[in-house]
Amino acid sequence: MQVPFLDLKAQYRAIKSEIHAAVSDVMENTAFAGGPFVAAFEKDFAAFCGCKHAIGVGNGTDALWLSLLALGIGSGDEVITVPNTFIATAEAITYCGATPVFADVEARTNNMDPALLKAAITKKTKAIIPVHLFGQPADMDPILAIAGEHGLCVIEDACQAHGAEYKGRKAGTLGDTGCFSFYPGKNLGAYGEAGAVVTNSDALAEKMRMFRDHGQAKKYHHGMIGWNARMDGIQGAVLSVKLKYLAAWNESRRKHAQEYTALLASEAAIVTPREEAYAKHVYHIYAVRSKERDRLMAALAEKGIACNIHYPVPIHLQEAYRSLNLGPGSFPVAEKCAAEYLSLPMYPELTSEQIAYVTDQIKAFK
Numbered sequence: 001m002q003v004p005f006l007d008l009k010a011q012y013r014a015i016k017s018e019i020h021a022a023v024s025d026v027m028e029n030t031a032f033a034g035g036p037f038v039a040a041f042e043k044d045f046a047a048f049c050g051c052k053h054a055i056g057v058g059n060g061t062d063a064l065w066l067s068l069l070a071l072g073i074g075s076g077d078e079v080i081t082v083p084n085t086f087i088a089t090a091e092a093i094t095y096c097g098a099t100p101v102f103a104d105v106e107a108r109t110n111n112m113d114p115a116l117l118k119a120a121i122t123k124k125t126k127a128i129i130p131v132h133l134f135g136q137p138a139d140m141d142p143i144l145a146i147a148g149e150h151g152l153c154v155i156e157d158a159c160q161a162h163g164a165e166y167k168g169r170k171a172g173t174l175g176d177t178g179c180f181s182f183y184p185g186k187n188l189g190a191y192g193e194a195g196a197v198v199t200n201s202d203a204l205a206e207k208m209r210m211f212r213d214h215g216q217a218k219k220y221h222h223g224m225i226g227w228n229a230r231m232d233g234i235q236g237a238v239l240s241v242k243l244k245y246l247a248a249w250n251e252s253r254r255k256h257a258q259e260y261t262a263l264l265a266s267e268a269a270i271v272t273p274r275e276e277a278y279a280k281h282v283y284h285i286y287a288v289r290s291k292e293r294d295r296l297m298a299a300l301a302e303k304g305i306a307c308n309i310h311y312p313v314p315i316h317l318q319e320a321y322r323s324l325n326l327g328p329g330s331f332p333v334a335e336k337c338a339a340e341y342l343s344l345p346m347y348p349e350l351t352s353e354q355i356a357y358v359t360d361q362i363k364a365f366k
């Protein structure tokens with residue numbers, strides 16, 4: 001049996017006629033850059049999240065960067081985030097002129113540890129970016145309380161957490177802004193690059209809308225120096241179609257996760273992910289931990305099972321961030337995640353037979 005890590009073709013086949021109709025509509029209207037299809041998606045996505053504004057942008061990295069800029073973060077400022085994330089979280093901080101500062105994650109959730117966050121705050125700290133890793137929200141209440149005490153902004157990196165919930169509220173709507181990536185493999189994925197910022201603040205929304213469109217609110221009248229970070233019309237139309245299925249797709253992921261966890265419960269050498277009481281996890285990634293991760297991954301590959309590693313090198317040990325002078329041992333929990341995490345195949349169309357095959361092969365691994 002072959003089990004791909006991700007099967008985007010299966011999803012495309014299921015919604016092909018709707019997608020083609022939506023893309024054709026964009027073509028007929030020649031509404032390629034921003035425009036009505038993006039606006040319609042923004043309205044629907046804001047409603048889905050239960051918040052006031054959604055601003056469609058080019059990708060999740062833009063979403064983070066625009067959030068930081070709109071909040072006035074810049075040169076000389078520090079922004080605290082976690083080391084076990086995709087590099088975009090740190091890049092956005094660097095590209096607004098600020099310095100990324102890392103706080104290690106909790107061993108239980110592998111999300112931001114509020115106690116370590118507190119310890120990382122300095123006079124220069126201006127913002128916090130918790131990352132809802134793999135689709136499970138970070139413990140936001142203590143993070144928001146610390147932010148409130150110190151007057152810090154909170155930008156949620158919800159790029160892996162479309163539809164996830166924290167105490168019944170959608171991930172991305174708890175901080176000043178929430179940032180989403182619609183990279184094709186995400187729970188809500190575009191057919192190209194796209195992203196969005198959500199916020200309840202009218203002022204931030206206005207700034208980000210202007211910024212993504214060269215600082216203009218009226219064509220060729222530039223009130224500020226902005227950038228081109230617009231979402232394109234085809235992505236808006238595709239995302240509007242796919243958004244209708246997101247809740248059902250997330251439920252399928254949750255069911256698959258339960259099956260994996262139940263079937264692996266007897267494996268002492270495998271640590272399965274757990275859902276916190278405050279969270280609704282949407283399993284963008286289903287990652288187990290194994291001390292024999294690399295050997296296990298190779299053995300599964302030989303059996304036709306494609307796995308992945310998110311992420312093999314934490315940000316503070318990346319060559320790109322060598323200038324921060326943070327060596328091995330700086331963030332032991334994140335470093336352990338990098339050494340032990342193995343992401344198993346996960347997508348809504350995965351079957352119970354495939355899950356049973358994957359877990360059988362894990363059990364057979366010596």
Ligand SMILES: Cc1ncc(COP(=O)(O)O)c(C=O)c1O
Pocket residue numbers: 059060061062085086088089131157159160180181182183194195
């Ligand atoms: C946690 C996290 N942050 C940021 C990003 C950046 O999103 P994009 O690739 O759309 O720029 C991603 C995407 O992989 C991500 O997983």
